[in-house]
Amino acid sequence: MADTGISSSSGARGAPGSVATQATLPIARKPSRLFRNLASKIALVPMILTVLVIFVGCTIWTVVHSFTSSKLLPKLDFVGLAQYERLWGNDRWMVSIKNLAVYGTCSMIFSLVIGFTLAALLDRKIRFENTFRTIILYPFALSFIVTGLVWQWILNPDFGIEKVVRDLGFESFVFDPLHSDQFVIYGILIAGLWQGTGLVMCLMLAGIRGIDEDIWKASRIEGIPVWKTYVQIIIPMIRPVIVTSVVLIASGIVKVYDLVVAQTSGGPGTSSQMPALYVMDRMFKDQNLAQGFAASTMMLVAVAIILIPWAYLEFGGKKSRG
Amino acid sequence: MNTMTAVNTESSISIRDLTLNFGAVQVLKRMDLEVAPGEFIVLLGPSGCGKSTLLNCIAGLLDITDGQIWIKGKNVTWAEPSERGIGMVFQSYALYPQMTVRGNMSFGLKNQKMPQAEIDARVARAAEILQIQPLLDRKPGALSGGQRQRVAIGRALVRDVDVFLFDEPLSNLDAKLRSELRVEIKRLHNKLNNTMVYVTHDQIEALTLADRIAVMRGGVIQQLDEPQTIYNRPANLFVAGFIGSPSMNFIHGAVKGGKFYAEGIVVDLAGYEGGALIDRPKAILGLRPEHLTVTNTAVAGKTIAATVEIDENLGADSLLWLKAGDNQISVRIPVEDRLNAGTSVHLEVDMSKASIFDAETEARV
Ligand SMILES: Nc1ncnc2c1ncn2[C@@H]1O[C@H](COP(=O)(O)OP(=O)(O)O)[C@@H](O)[C@H]1O
Ligand SMILES: [Mg+2]
Numbered sequence: 060m061a062d063t064g065i066s067s068s069s070g071a072r073g074a075p076g077s078v079a080t081q082a083t084l085p086i087a088r089k090p091s092r093l094f095r096n097l098a099s100k101i102a103l104v105p106m107i108l109t110v111l112v113i114f115v116g117c118t119i120w121t122v123v124h125s126f127t128s129s130k131l132l133p134k135l136d137f138v139g140l141a142q143y144e145r146l147w148g149n150d151r152w153m154v155s156i157k158n159l160a161v162y163g164t165c166s167m168i169f170s171l172v173i174g175f176t177l178a179a180l181l182d183r184k185i186r187f188e189n190t191f192r193t194i195i196l197y198p199f200a201l202s203f204i205v206t207g208l209v210w211q212w213i214l215n216p217d218f219g220i221e222k223v224v225r226d227l228g229f230e231s232f233v234f235d236p237l238h239s240d241q242f243v244i245y246g247i248l249i250a251g252l253w254q255g256t257g258l259v260m261c262l263m264l265a266g267i268r269g270i271d272e273d274i275w276k277a278s279r280i281e282g283i284p285v286w287k288t289y290v291q292i293i294i295p296m297i298r299p300v301i302v303t304s305v306v307l308i309a310s311g312i313v314k315v316y317d318l319v320v321a322q323t324s325g326g327p328g329t330s331s332q333m334p335a336l337y338v339m340d341r342m343f344k345d346q347n348l349a350q351g352f353a354a355s356t357m358m359l360v361a362v363a364i365i366l367i368p369w370a371y372l373e374f375g376g377k378k379s380r381g
Numbered sequence: 382m383n384t385m386t387a388v389n390t391e392s393s394i395s396i397r398d399l400t401l402n403f404g405a406v407q408v409l410k411r412m413d414l415e416v417a418p419g420e421f422i423v424l425l426g427p428s429g430c431g432k433s434t435l436l437n438c439i440a441g442l443l444d445i446t447d448g449q450i451w452i453k454g455k456n457v458t459w460a461e462p463s464e465r466g467i468g469m470v471f472q473s474y475a476l477y478p479q480m481t482v483r484g485n486m487s488f489g490l491k492n493q494k495m496p497q498a499e500i501d502a503r504v505a506r507a508a509e510i511l512q513i514q515p516l517l518d519r520k521p522g523a524l525s526g527g528q529r530q531r532v533a534i535g536r537a538l539v540r541d542v543d544v545f546l547f548d549e550p551l552s553n554l555d556a557k558l559r560s561e562l563r564v565e566i567k568r569l570h571n572k573l574n575n576t577m578v579y580v581t582h583d584q585i586e587a588l589t590l591a592d593r594i595a596v597m598r599g600g601v602i603q604q605l606d607e608p609q610t611i612y613n614r615p616a617n618l619f620v621a622g623f624i625g626s627p628s629m630n631f632i633h634g635a636v637k638g639g640k641f642y643a644e645g646i647v648v649d650l651a652g653y654e655g656g657a658l659i660d661r662p663k664a665i666l667g668l669r670p671e672h673l674t675v676t677n678t679a680v681a682g683k684t685i686a687a688t689v690e691i692d693e694n695l696g697a698d699s700l701l702w703l704k705a706g707d708n709q710i711s712v713r714i715p716v717e718d719r720l721n722a723g724t725s726v727h728l729e730v731d732m733s734k735a736s737i738f739d740a741e742t743e744a745r746v
Binding site: 266273274276277279280281282283287291295296358 | 437440442461462464467468471473475476477478479488489492493536540601623684716
């Protein structure tokens with residue numbers, strides 16, 4: 060400790076004036092912070108540049124062009140907030156916001172609940188755990204397009220669930236969510252859950268398995284029911300895993316696009332529109348770049364509104380804790 | 382099958398013919414153990430000998446393969462852990478990290494729907510006994526290891542049970558804290574006077590805490606006795622070697638006509654406290670380092686001639702390593718009596734404290 064005290068009191072570190080005093084002390088002085096871990100810093104430079112140029116740069120470019128009237132090609136003729144006025148006056152956009160809200164809420168809740176329940180069941184040391192885990196995780200390995208098509212077939216009234224149940228004798232059974240304005244979003248939700256909960260389950264299972272076995276013993280001796288142990292003791296203990304799951308699910312929700320394309324292409328009518336689909340359609344179908352950019356800027360703002368307070372709470376508050 | 386006739390209803394814990402298999406491995410082998418009310422029993426043995434397994438069986442955390450467990454005169458063999466009237470303390474503390482100390486201690490009671498006033502009273506009493514009142518509103522993460530273990534003991538204490546089970550509660554603490562908390566556990570036992578079963582691999586803990594020690598090996602209790610008996614009259618070679626530090630000196634030889642013969646050594650066995658000394662072609666003489674004294678005068682049949690090799694200063698006393706024929710012998714001597722390497726001395730044997738083992742059966746004679 061004394062060494063660093065001397066070197067820092069003799070003026071700025073590494074300044075020429077301090078060299079003389081340093082020379083009399085054959086002690087390694089504290090290296091400048093800039094040069095600590097130099098190799099790893101150099102190695103990070105390309106990544107940092109990539110992030111800055113591609114991610115930040117392109118984001119700014121998109122935001123800027125959302126204030127223009129670009130059509131097929133980007134051009135910088137600013138029209139103020141005109142694109143945003145059109146956007147919020149557009150029925151399709153409003154439908155997609157509503158759909159996203161329904162899909163997002165349900166997807167978040169059910170992914171967490173089902174994922175945790177499956178993990179808790181697997182944790183009860185059942186037989187064939189590996190088999191179950193593979194089966195449940197398997198859909199995650201598929202692309203959203205494949206999932207979407209598979210579920211389009213399963214939900215298709217001509218050869219899916221409806222057909223099977225009718226063949227069993229229930230002639231009047233109707234189950235056709237993908238062709239119903241009202242229920243189409245739940246058809247997409249089922250496919251999304253089928254694909255996504257496996258990963259959540261695996262994350263949660265890893266978290267649960269990481270908990271000291273003695274915790275379970277202690278709670279059994281105190282006579283706390285298993286479900287209560289999970290809810291009141293285990294869930295708070297695997298908080299980091301849950302936070303990770305929430306972030307993963309949320310990013311999946313915002314990006315939901317391929318699933319809609321494969322299952323319904325936004326139909327029937329516009330009833331299964333999603334914001335990402337709206338962006339893609341405006342940019343490439345309607346050749347209305349600025350409108351697409353305005354929609355994607357709104358998505359960015361929405362994500363930022365959710366993420367920034369969360370990131371602040373999760374990472375920024377560290378020092379004041381404890 | 383075992384009969385129920387012999388179950389001792391006087392015992393606090395009664396284990397009858399207990400067997401536990403993990404798959405094909407038999408971890409506990411037909412074990413019997415009676416623990417009197419208020420007794421402090423220590424299960425001592427090397428790692429992996431089945432101590433924790435036995436404790437978990439008593440607690441009901443493991444389903445036993447065969448046998449019976451009785452606690453306070455009730456057959457609890459198939460009872461849930463919470464119904465057995467036990468409290469348990471673990472090596473890893475097993476506190477609930479998101480709850481305060483108070484929350485940890487009251488969680489189980491709340492779950493039993495106990496009135497809040499009663500919970501508060503119990504927590505306050507336990508906190509006072511363990512001197513953790515200032516910590517009640519802290520979380521376990523903000524406590525030291527010793528404090529955490531006190532809280533874990535407190536959590537068992539508030540249950541107001543007759544039987545306490547400890548699974549190596551001090552093994553995660555440093556030496557100083559360990560000896561402090563050891564004394565505290567002893568004090569707790571004196572105060573509460575309930576039955577305690579305490580698992581450890583540390584013989585100092587066992588010798589200081591126990592009313593009786595059960596020395597285990599390979600799922601079998603080798604000896605169950607008071608600490609002094611275990612120390613002075615180990616039932617077999619394993620117990621003799623496991624207890625005592627430095628370990629007992631073993632000299633291989635033969636017993637013939639009331640004398641013990643080994644290479645260059647003849648000792649008269651008169652005064653030996655144990656069984657009849659019939660002739661044995663293969664026997665082992667066990668002598669603890671503190672039961673030998675260094676003298677300059679040889680007495681035929683009473684002393685062993687030896688040469689000093691190393692003198693280790695242990696602070697309070699000194700440990701002398703000597704060579705007697707082929708045998709390495711250690712002797713504890715006062716620090717002032719230190720001797721130089723190469724000195725020839727004679728070791729006087731206190732035959733009343735010696736042990737003789739049959740080399741075949743390894744049992745004490
Ligand atoms: N859940 C388990 N499954 C299989 N074997 C086990 C299990 N728990 C313990 N064992 C084995 O049982 C033996 C006794 O273990 P344990 O009672 O934990 O020993 P210790 O005396 O160190 O507490 C060890 O050999 C261990 O490998
Ligand atoms: Mg153990």
